[in-house]
Amino acid sequence: MTDRDASAKQDALTAATVTVAWVIIANKPFYPPTIWWVVGNGVEAAWISVLSMPFFLAIPFIARRSALAARIALPLIGTIDTVFETKLFGTGSGTELFFAACIMLVALSFRASEKLWQIGLTGVVFAGFLTTRYLIGDALHIWSAEDLGKLFNLNAFAVACLTAFIALRYSGLRGADHSSGTSPS
Numbered sequence: 001m002t003d004r005d006a007s008a009k010q011d012a013l014t015a016a017t018v019t020v021a022w023v024i025i026a027n028k029p030f031y032p033p034t035i036w037w038v039v040g041n042g043v044e045a046a047w048i049s050v051l052s053m054p055f056f057l058a059i060p061f062i063a064r065r066s067a068l069a070a071r072i073a074l075p076l077i078g079t080i081d082t083v084f085e086t087k088l089f090g091t092g093s094g095t096e097l098f099f100a101a102c103i104m105l106v107a108l109s110f111r112a113s114e115k116l117w118q119i120g121l122t123g124v125v126f127a128g129f130l131t132t133r134y135l136i137g138d139a140l141h142i143w144s145a146e147d148l149g150k151l152f153n154l155n156a157f158a159v160a161c162l163t164a165f166i167a168l169r170y171s172g173l174r175g176a177d178h179s180s181g182t183s184p185s
Contacts, residue, residue, distance in 0.1 A: 010063060010067060011067055012173045013067070013071060013108075013109055013110070013111070013170075013173060014063050014067035014070055014071060016108075016109070016169045016170050016173060017059065017063065017070050017071045017074050017105075017109055018059060018060045018063050018070065019169055020074060020105070020165070020166055020169060021056050021057075021059035021060060021070075021074055022060065023162075023165060024056050024078075024162075025053060025056050025057055027158075028049075028050050028052070028053045028056070029050060029053070031046055031049060031050070032046035032047045032049070032050065034154065035151065035154070038150055038151075038153075038154050039143075039147050039150045039151050039154070040147070041143075041147060042089070042141050042143065042147065042151070044141075045088050045089065045140060045141035046088075048088060049081075049084070049085050049088060052077070052080075052081040052084065055077045055080075055081070056074075056077055056081075058073070059073050059074055059077070068114065068117070071109040071110060071114075072117060072121065074105055074109070075102045075103075075105040075106045075109065075121055075124075075125060076121065076124060078098065078101065078102040078105065079099065079102045079124055079125050079128040080128070081098075082095060082096065082098040082099055082102065082128060082132070083128045083131055083132055083136070085098070086132040086136065086139075087132070087136045087137075087139065087140060088139065088140050088141060089139055089140075089141060089143070089151060090138070090139030090141070090142075090143065090148070091132060091133065091139075092143075092148045092152065093139070093143070093148060093151045093152060093155060094151060094152035094153070094154070094155030094156050094159070095132075095155055096129060096132050096133075097155055097156055097159040098155070098158075098159055098162070099125055099128060099129045100159060100163060101159060101162045101163050101166060102125045102128075103122065103125050104163055104166050104167070105166060106118055106121045106122050106125060108166065108170040108173070109170075
């Protein structure tokens with residue numbers, strides 16, 4: 001089966017999930033050079049952040065076996081990656097803003113019949129946020145106040161782009177192509 005055949009057999013939600021995963025995969029390698037260009041230091045720490053790329057790369061392959069598992073994996077891996085990057089860069093870096101994209105994925109990626117998965121993953125994302133806020137300690141890379149401001153702006157821009165892309169990619173998918181057919185309660 002070719003990638004095109006596998007994609008054609010994916011439901012709309014899973015296809016959207018795989019597309020978002022590919023966008024993240026395509027952008028990960030550009031994060032360290034962008035930090036070097038915008039901030040001027042911290043590139044070593046930024047290269048460590050690329051270590052999560054294989055986990056995102058697994059999502060299209062997971063989708064071939066289980067649509068639900070892929071739709072669970074993307075916000076779960078995103079949450080773990082956000083916790084990891086917040087430990088690398090610190091809470092003032094703006095990396096915690098990526099939890100918004102994770103929550104958005106949880107809100108958009110599931111059918112009504114998968115509500116328990118949605119509730120559980122909402123808890124996981126929120127627990128990730130609480131972990132970064134109160135438990136992880138100091139950043140592994142220390143930034144000057146000026147550099148931290150630049151990094152925050154870079155991450156805020158990246159989150160805005162990612163969440164806008166997610167909104168566009170999932171737009172129109174709440175219709176009859178995947179709903180349970182029941183009215184919301």
